[in-house]
Amino acid sequence: MSAPFYVSPEQWYQDKAEYARKGIARGKPIVALEYDSGVVIMAENRSATLRKISEIYDRIAFGGVGKLDEYENLRKAGVRYADMRGYSFSREDVAGKSLANEYSTVLGSVFTREMKSLEVEVLVVEILDKGCAFYQIRYDGSMTDATHYAAIGGDGDKLLDQIRGGWSAGISLRDAARLGRRALAGSGNGASIDDLDERNLEIAILDRTRRGRTFKRVSAEESRALLSG
Amino acid sequence: MFKGQTYAGDSFYEFLRVDHPNLLPNWGGTNWADVSLIHGTTVLALVCKDGVLMAGDRLATEGHAVGTRDLEKVFRIDETCMMAIAGAAGPAIEMVRMFQLELEHFEKLDGQPLTFEGKANRLSFLLRQNLPAAMQGLVVMPLFAGFDHDKGRGRIYKFDITGGRFREADSYSTGSGGKDARASLKKIPRHEELTREQAIEAAVEALMDAADEDRATGGIDVARGIYPTTKIATKTGVEDVSDDELRRVYERILAGRKGGS
Numbered sequence: 001m002s003a004p005f006y007v008s009p010e011q012w013y014q015d016k017a018e019y020a021r022k023g024i025a026r027g028k029p030i031v032a033l034e035y036d037s038g039v040v041i042m043a044e045n046r047s048a049t050l051r052k053i054s055e056i057y058d059r060i061a062f063g064g065v066g067k068l069d070e071y072e073n074l075r076k077a078g079v080r081y082a083d084m085r086g087y088s089f090s091r092e093d094v095a096g097k098s099l100a101n102e103y104s105t106v107l108g109s110v111f112t113r114e115m116k117s118l119e120v121e122v123l124v125v126e127i128l129d130k131g132c133a134f135y136q137i138r139y140d141g142s143m144t145d146a147t148h149y150a151a152i153g154g155d156g157d158k159l160l161d162q163i164r165g166g167w168s169a170g171i172s173l174r175d176a177a178r179l180g181r182r183a184l185a186g187s188g189n190g191a192s193i194d195d196l197d198e199r200n201l202e203i204a205i206l207d208r209t210r211r212g213r214t215f216k217r218v219s220a221e222e223s224r225a226l227l228s229g
Numbered sequence: 230m231f232k233g234q235t236y237a238g239d240s241f242y243e244f245l246r247v248d249h250p251n252l253l254p255n256w257g258g259t260n261w262a263d264v265s266l267i268h269g270t271t272v273l274a275l276v277c278k279d280g281v282l283m284a285g286d287r288l289a290t291e292g293h294a295v296g297t298r299d300l301e302k303v304f305r306i307d308e309t310c311m312m313a314i315a316g317a318a319g320p321a322i323e324m325v326r327m328f329q330l331e332l333e334h335f336e337k338l339d340g341q342p343l344t345f346e347g348k349a350n351r352l353s354f355l356l357r358q359n360l361p362a363a364m365q366g367l368v369v370m371p372l373f374a375g376f377d378h379d380k381g382r383g384r385i386y387k388f389d390i391t392g393g394r395f396r397e398a399d400s401y402s403t404g405s406g407g408k409d410a411r412a413s414l415k416k417i418p419r420h421e422e423l424t425r426e427q428a429i430e431a432a433v434e435a436l437m438d439a440a441d442e443d444r445a446t447g448g449i450d451v452a453r454g455i456y457p458t459t460k461i462a463t464k465t466g467v468e469d470v471s472d473d474e475l476r477r478v479y480e481r482i483l484a485g486r487k488g489g490s
Contacts, residue, residue, distance in 0.1 A: 054337070055337050074230060080241075080244055080334075081231055083241055083244075084245070084249060087327075088252050
């Protein structure tokens with residue numbers, strides 16, 4: 001039996017990271033912005049049925065970029081995790097932070113142990129009693145958090161620069177959605193702003209004014225009204 | 230994908246059974262018929278013009294004693310449907326919780342809600358899982374009703390302990406005072422013309438009749454402000470009927486009865 005070729009761990013991780021980054025860079029980004037009564041989450045998405053943004057629990061939403069089957073599996077695992085915790089404790093005890101930690105653990109352990117890392121980036125959005133929280137988990141399990149807005153996929157710095165320039169506390173849903181569209185169009189990875197309309201934007205909100213499950217998809221008609229003018 | 234998750238389907242109950250069996254109730258090993266437990270009594274459902282109404286008295290018995298005076302026995306399950314329970318309250322309320330989660334879980338994983346028929350079948354499934362407990366005396370008798378968007382009207386299903394699922398066209402009532410409430414409800418001539426107001430009145434009257442004949446059914450308790458739990462499912466969702474409205478209906482019925490006798 002021949003010995004396997006030696007590859008230094010450093011080289012191995014670098015290769016895996018590069019592989020993951022390449023995969024993720026091909027996908028379209030997601031932005032999420034706090035507005036006066038919730039959070040709006042947006043992505044360019046030409047499919048009407050395959051979703052990048054979904055509901056996890058009463059006050060928690062999920063966004064995934066990269067390989068669809070991989071973030072879809074992460075999403076489902078998150079729903080199971082959240083529902084199980086809500087069932088064994090109470091609905092109020094399901095927190096975005098613990099879910100984000102689970103994602104971080106899974107992505108991190110796949111990155112270190114498996115041949116192929118997951119080519120995804122995950123965003124966990126949560127509205128809290130006051131304000132909201134955004135947890136961004138990268139392919140290697142590293143996690144960052146933000147308080148007012150966040151972006152995953154695409155050119156993150158560019159997206160955040162755009163949002164930073166236009167966002168202010170107490171911004172309306174309409175202004176937040178239009179700012180989100182500007183940021184997505186300016187990320188250099190997708191369609192131009194004139195192309196980004198209700199037909200190829202996926203928009204969802206976590207709406208504080210709703211009781212219980214606050215997640216709501218914004219329909220095409222509602223999106224048109226929101227973005228027009 | 231997460232630690233401890235092996236199940237890959239869309240059912241929450243199955244997920245717990247496979248990956249977290251310790252979270253599921255286990256009522257085996259005892260003959261519960263000999264144990265004094267909280268029991269829910271009379272609940273009813275009736276179809277009306279805009280959808281379907283569900284109501285239940287608030288009393289729960291514990292043997293021959295009052296268990297709770299203000300138990301809720303009618304539950305909103307999701308945007309379109311409701312479930313009412315009679316029988317052993319502990320397992321019944323647990324079943325409500327599981328049913329709510331089962332439907333929500335499916336909707337989130339699959340991206341769209343189950344059809345009305347599909348929801349009723351899921352409740353059948355949960356009842357079948359409860360069969361061993363039912364055989365030991367923990368009988369749960371649910372009533373399921375809601376607005377069926379595919380058919381454009383309110384619908385009612387009753388169940389037996391085997392999970393048998395039976396459609397009721399107009400109205401039904403179950404629990405200890407169910408028979409008396411049914412005798413009252415069957416006088417309603419045309420359900421498709423029943424307004425919201427009339428439906429509430431018919432429901433309150435049926436529960437009053439049940440409380441009159443059945444010792445285990447609670448009457449309306451004005452002194453404590455305890456009114457039947459009443460909910461209506463229509464095209465726009467499931468809404469509660471407020472205590473104020475119920476009190477007005479109750480006073481009107483009383484006035485009518487005094488005047489008539």
